[in-house]
Amino acid sequence: MGDYLSGLWTVFEEYDVLAAFWVNIQLTFWAGLLALALGTVLAIMRISPIASLRFVGTAYVNILRNTPLTIIMTFMILALVFQLALQLSSNLSDSYFRFAVLGLAVYHASFVCEAIRSGVNTVPLGQAEAARAIGLPFMDSARLIILPQAFRGAIAPLGSVLIALMKNSTVAAAASVTTETASTMKVAIEFNPDYLMEIFGVFAIGWVILVIPVGLLTTWLSERLAVKR
């Protein structure tokens, strides 16, 4: 029993679980920020009065949303890094990290866009008409009237996108980010097969602890910030 516990202890001394989760949190944070910005732009394009912008927005969403994330992440490395020799940092592992963030962001932006559009649908048409009637041009009425209400109506679906993004950040392994949880777990199990279940359990529970509060928080926020009509 003593051997068992000290052996398990050694495994987690060797593989820093918290540091691995920290990498996923960082990936999620930066990718989330970028996806939110890009997704908002896409949503504005999709509700804009200009047909060509709507077309580009729709095309982006349909292409990115229907491509598997693993393929996008692999493309980031194989095509952009190896084939085109692009670098986002002189430090190779920083560069991989940034490409992973980029891949996660461009993929999840399409889901952010659709979440915001579902929020736009919660805003009555009369709000946009009233904005136009006082002479606000499209961008002002989007920025001042539609989007602030749309975001508040989109918190729950945006929360679902965030949770998906957190879990999908493990796919960064496909973009050669080897320090995140899924890669760390795989290596830890490979070298300590006796503790397979324990290692797996620690990472799984870690993820549950990380994700559940996000769901609770966004549900609470969406009720609290709902626009009263």
Added chain:
Amino acid sequence: MDTATTDDAPPAPRELGEPLVELRTVNKHFGALHVLQNIELTVHQGEVVVVIGPSGSGKSTLCRAINRLETIDDGEITVDGIPLPEEGKALAHLRADVGMVFQSFNLFSHKTVLDNVTLGPRKVRGLSKSEAESEAMTLLQRVGVDSQAHKMPAQLSGGQQQRVAIARALAMRPKVMLFDEPTSALDPEMVNEVLDVMVSLAREGMTMIVVTHEMGFARKAADRVVFMADGQIVEEAEPDEFFTNPRTDRARDFLSKILTH
């Protein structure tokens, strides 16, 4: 059907100014429905025109077409001599000069009453916050809701919300005000507080186009009644003339249905 004010005397005939809103052979279809048919209408500066008619007659569409919330298929609409622009900055500019009051109020739900009224003047007219707020408070006082200035729209009654909506439109200093069934969504006891504001606006010389079922308002404040049915302007007359002596069967039929009870 009548308003509360006892003063039922028709307004003294007024000197009408230059033509302000002109519609020339305006046509619009909703699919197979020909909702506006060769509409000809001129509204002069300072004139109050009430548009009545059965539902589906196209009167709301007519009202909304004047600031291009509805596009038209052909014909021409001019406001102060300028044809309605298609889209973009020029259209936004024109809309700023045309006040609109909706049936369902459409106050910005996420902004306070005061912010609802100051938004247009600040963002479109370029007024400073303090200028816009002091003007807004004057307007809110005029429509009797200044004590609610810092509340959210959902905290107000329907009548109060509609009066705020009127103040919001007035804050843009419009050349003409459009009212699209402004009292139809109100509880009966709140109709008069809104109509009273509209009557006083009319008396102050505001050019108004009012789509309504309130015959009392038409009698009291209108210079002209326009009766629409099936997408056409069937009859136009001064209110007294129209209500006591309608010329067409359609108008007689309509009036008999709404005035008998």
